[in-house]
Amino acid sequence: MSQNLVPAAELARISPVRFPNESAEYRAARTALLAEEIELRRHIERVAAMRRALPPGGVVAGDYRFEGENGPVSLSDLFGDKDTLAIYSYMFGPTRARPCPMCTNLLGALEGNANDVMQRMALAVVARSPIERLTAWKTERGWRYLPLYSDVNDQYSRDYFGVAPDGGDIPSLNVFTRRDGTIRHFWGGEMTGSSADPGQDPRGAPELGPLWHMLDLTPEGRAPDWYPELDYPR
Incomplete structure (x- = not known):
């Protein structure tokens, strides 16, 4: 990725998006969050580039x-x-x-x-x-x-x-x-329970399942004691 990037804070500041009836307090907090979201996107790209640049891994020799x-x-x-x-x-x-x-x-x-x-x-x-x-x-x-x-x-x-x-x-x-x-x-994937952060369930990054990404968009976030089930009552 090119290093000549516009600072994330500047991109967030010039964003034209505004929602009906939002307050100045909301907009200030949302702009700060947008800057972090842009940085997160860039970090994901950096991690993906590092992954692609891994040297050759071990030869597969097992009787699978x-x-x-x-x-x-x-x-x-x-x-x-x-x-x-x-x-x-x-x-x-x-x-x-x-x-x-x-x-x-x-x-x-x-x-x-x-x-x-x-x-x-x-x-x-x-x-x-x-x-x-x-x-x-x-x-x-x-x-x-x-x-x-x-x-x-x-x-x-x-x-x-x-x-x-x-x-x-x-x-x-x-x-x-x-x-x-x-x-x-x-x-x-090499993230195990030993690499989990305090107060969080062990998980990898990036996560494959969209469930957790969707819950991260909510005010409640992820409930630490909730997991999906195989079936739900209809």
């Missing part, structure tokens, strides 16, 4: 085998005709009666964008339950586009932080590249 909706596949198969692959590890292991509501909320939003995402990169959702359970759940949720796969031998989940040492599920997102026939790990 998956069962898809159309049969067995390898990690290489998940790329299809793309050079980049994102895999989300879904907390829906064989001992769970139902999948994680938080993961399900995130994937529900991703379902709506899956066709668009897959124009630019390959996408896969991996869980440790048998594929029959995954496809039944996909049908129940009405998902059409998310490609779901069962981790046949759990090796992928263990190597790329989709399962804890005690066997419990962990949500994770990993991105891989395939260049000149070599598959490498490019990026993976």
Whole structure:
């Protein structure tokens, strides 16, 4: 990004947006907030640029085998005709009666964008339950586009932080590249509970799910004791 940027405070000051019946106090506070929002946008761009500039990650060498909706596949198969692959590890292991509501909320939003995402990169959702359970759940949720796969031998989940040492599920997102026939790990989320700030739930950045971004726009913000559920009374 060019460093010859107009200061965020100046861009905020000259913004033409005004809302009906707003007070001078509101406008002053909103202009200060707008400057911070512009800075946040620029910071997101800086972080994305740093991510793109990462040196090559580790070569993928594991015996990763998956069962898809159309049969067995390898990690290489998940790329299809793309050079980049994102895999989300879904907390829906064989001992769970139902999948994680938080993961399900995130994937529900991703379902709506899956066709668009897959124009630019390959996408896969991996869980440790048998594929029959995954496809039944996909049908129940009405998902059409998310490609779901069962981790046949759990090796992928263990190597790329989709399962804890005690066997419990962990949500994770990993991105891989395939260049000149070599598959490498490019990026993976590394924010854990140990990196959480006081008073906040552990979460990554940027967050994938739009739910939290929408709640951040409200006066109430995020309720620290509220999480989405799989179903709501009608």
